[in-house]
Amino acid sequence: DAGITQSPRYKITETGRQVTLMCHQTWSHSYMFWYRQDLGHGLRLIYYSAAADITDKGEVPDGYVVSRSKTENFPLTLESATRSQTSVYFCASSAGRTTDTQYFGPGTRLTVL
Amino acid sequence: AQKVTQAQTEISVVEKEDVTLDCVYETRDTTYYLFWYKQPPSGELVFLIRRNSFDEQNEISGRYSWNFQKSTSSFNFTITASQVVDSAVYFCALSERNAGNMLTFGGGTRLMVKP
Numbered sequence: 001d002a003g004i005t006q007s008p009r010y011k012i013t014e015t016g017r018q019v020t021l022m023c024h025q026t027w028s029h030s031y032m033f034w035y036r037q038d039l040g041h042g043l044r045l046i047y048y049s050a051a052a053d054i055t056d057k058g059e060v061p062d063g064y065v066v067s068r069s070k071t072e073n074f075p076l077t078l079e080s081a082t083r084s085q086t087s088v089y090f091c092a093s094s095a096g097r098t099t100d101t102q103y104f105g106p107g108t109r110l111t112v113l
Numbered sequence: 114a115q116k117v118t119q120a121q122t123e124i125s126v127v128e129k130e131d132v133t134l135d136c137v138y139e140t141r142d143t144t145y146y147l148f149w150y151k152q153p154p155s156g157e158l159v160f161l162i163r164r165n166s167f168d169e170q171n172e173i174s175g176r177y178s179w180n181f182q183k184s185t186s187s188f189n190f191t192i193t194a195s196q197v198v199d200s201a202v203y204f205c206a207l208s209e210r211n212a213g214n215m216l217t218f219g220g221g222t223r224l225m226v227k228p
Contacts, residue, residue, distance in 0.1 A: 033215075040220075045215055045216070088156070090158060101163050104150075107157065
């Protein structure tokens with residue numbers, strides 16, 4: 001009954017390093033999402049996925065890569081981390097399209113030094 | 114393009130007071146969905162309510178109530194007899210039928226309930 005989990009919960013890295021944030025959901029939801037939350041900007045969509053092997057860009061995709069080989073997992077990779085990517089990252093999932101609610105994971109606080 | 118505005122960035126009340134959080138939205142779609150989420154100090158995002166554009170009935174859940182008015186494009190949230198545990202950031206969000214289930218969030222309202 002884990003629902004949606006994210007790992008790690010906290011991460012400190014250095015500029016230029018590759019970082020992968022993990023997201024796992026146990027509901028078999030079709031849709032999964034990645035958001036970042038920054039002071040002054042609220043939550044902004046980075047990428048989303050409608051199903052395994054189907055991904056699409058959101059509002060702020062630059063500097064991020066996603067993949068979805070399995071329905072339950074949706075990792076987010078920062079290929080070369082920058083300080084501007086210091087943020088809290090939330091993963092979410094929903095069963096279907098706009099009729100369904102998005103449920104959020106606990107978040108990952110990422111600091112890029 | 115869809116947009117959500119929460120004009121109140123911060124509200125402070127004393128316990129047991131009633132408080133209303135405002136949410137105004139913009140959309141060109143005729144079918145859309147409105148949401149409220151709560152983010153307590155622990156940081157997680159908790160779903161509170163979903164409303165579709167064809168259902169303007171107000172909803173009450175315990176001390177929480179929501180007033181949806183299409184005529185003013187507003188979806189306001191009222192907490193009656195506020196409690197310290199209501200202290201959180203509250204987000205209003207909008208999803209359009211034609212936007213692939215993407216949520217657009219307002220900037221959030223930080224509610225502080227003082228004992």
